[in-house]
Amino acid sequence: MIPVITVSAVAGGSSGAGDIPRNAVVRCPLDGAVLDLGEHFLAPDGADDTEFAHEVCDDDLPHLITSVATTSAAVDDPTQVQPTHDDPDRRGLTPGEHLVDGGYTSAAIGLAARAQGIDLIGPLPPASDRQTREAKGFALTDFAIDWDAKSATCPRGEKSRYWGTTHVDGQPRTVVIFPEYGCRNCRVRPACTSGFTRRLTLHPREEHELLQRQRAEQNTDAWKQRYAKRAGVEGTICQAVRATGIRCSRYRGRAKTSLAHVFSATAINLHRMDAHLTGRPVGTTHRTHFADLDLDPKPSRKTRTRHP
Numbered sequence: 025m026i027p028v029i030t031v032s033a034v035a036g037g038s039s040g041a042g043d044i045p046r047n048a049v050v051r052c053p054l055d056g057a058v059l060d061l062g063e064h065f066l067a068p069d070g071a072d073d074t075e076f077a078h079e080v081c082d083d084d085l086p087h088l089i090t091s092v093a094t095t096s097a098a099v100d101d102p103t104q105v106q107p108t109h110d111d112p113d114r115r116g117l118t119p120g121e122h123l124v125d126g127g128y129t130s131a132a133i134g135l136a137a138r139a140q141g142i143d144l145i146g147p148l149p150p151a152s153d154r155q156t157r158e159a160k161g162f163a164l165t166d167f168a169i170d171w172d173a174k175s176a177t178c179p180r181g182e183k184s185r186y187w188g189t190t191h192v193d194g195q196p197r198t199v200v201i202f203p204e205y206g207c208r209n210c211r212v213r214p215a216c217t218s219g220f221t222r223r224l225t226l227h228p229r230e231e232h233e234l235l236q237r238q239r240a241e242q243n244t245d246a247w248k249q250r251y252a253k254r255a256g257v258e259g260t261i262c263q264a265v266r267a268t269g270i271r272c273s274r275y276r277g278r279a280k281t282s283l284a285h286v287f288s289a290t291a292i293n294l295h296r297m298d299a300h301l302t303g304r305p306v307g308t309t310h311r312t313h314f315a316d317l318d319l320d321p322k323p324s325r326k327t328r329t330r331h332p
Contacts, residue, residue, distance in 0.1 A: 076104050077289060079260055081123065081253050086300035089260070089289040094282035101127050109140050121145055123254040131231035132195075134238070145251055148238050154218075161215040164224060165236060169200075171229045178222065182206040192225065200224040264288055267295070 076093040091111060093104060105128050112118050121143045129146040137144040155161035168177040174187040186201040200223070207213055207221040216222050226232050241247045264270045268288035273281040299306075 076108070077260070077264075077285075078108060078122075079257065080119075081256060086293075086296045087256065087260070088293045088296060092282075092285050092289045094278060094285050096278075102130060102133060104128075105133050105144070106136060109137060109142055113140055118142060123251060123257075125254070131227055131235050134234055135230055145247075145254075147242055147251070148235060150239065151235075155216075162212075162222075164226075167224060169226065169232070176200045176202075176224060178202060178216070180210060180212065182210070184224075190225075196228055198226040198228070200226065260292070263292055263295075267292065 076091075076095065077089050078091045079087045079089045081087055091108065093107065095104065105122075105124070109118070109122070118141055120141070122137065122145065124144065124146040126147045126149065129144065129148050131148075134144045150156050151164050153164055155163040156165075162179050166179045170176065176184040176187075182202055184200045185203040186199070188199050190197050190199050202222045204221045207217065210216070227235060242251075268291060270285060270288050273284065275281050275284055298304075
């Protein structure tokens with residue numbers, strides 16, 4: 025069963041019996057999981073703007089675009105996650121999952137989404153410590169953190185001597201420092217630190233635990249299979265560019281451009297509903313003519329039938 029589509033005419037619209045007015049507004053309920061996309065475009069007045077759109081990604085339903093927002097390109101992408109969650113939440117249509125790319129993920133954003141009952145799924149960047157970057161030595165995950173006792177224990181069993189708070193880029197952080205006398209005499213100090221003592225910088229407890237859990241999950245096959253659904257949103261960008269030309273605005277001013285984006289999303293939704301009702305299958309990944317050329321010198325290694 026597909027979502028119920030409500031079509032209502034705005035003021036000034038007229039149509040014959042059974043016809044949908046040209047200036048109709050198409051609304052559909054938000055259900056299941058949603059995908060997000062962000063696309064930059066250039067307006068005639070030279071302003072560089074960004075369009076943010078979201079679509080449902082249920083397997084047995086058409087992938088309809090549920091929200092569109094047009095902002096200045098100078099707006100930081102992660103700031104658009106919360107408004108995206110607030111709008112359907114006010115309508116009682118909060119999605120269970122939200123699939124995003126790495127530019128929209130952070131511990132703070134993930135916690136805010138969970139407070140609204142939304143599971144934000146997206147790749148988190150690895151920890152910034154040298155040991156994690158080089159994949160050698162004792163990384164942050166190798167230390168045992170006791171938040172109640174406000175202490176940390178290194179892999180060799182040495183306990184921290186200092187636990188304090190600070191701010192990094194305006195955000196609260198916890199600083200943990202290990203005793204210098206213990207680090208100086210440690211036989212594995214080169215694998216832990218290049219200084220005289222090891223120092224840890226931690227996010228607040230809830231953020232730290234969320235980061236550790238999600239970073240471990242995103243390396244599993246189950247998480248990768250779950251996140252693979254987001255690949256379909258790239259097809260939405262391609263369809264919007266090829267079918268409606270959203271990459272270049274036809275209007276001056278953000279208000280008119282935003283309205284044009286809503287019309288483009290509506291046109292794509294109508295196209296997808298027609299494809300769903302008529303049984304037309306979803307298109308596969310587009311292949312260029314060059315990719316279809318038979319350039320493999322070893323015919324035995326062909327993996328698919330070539331067509332002229």
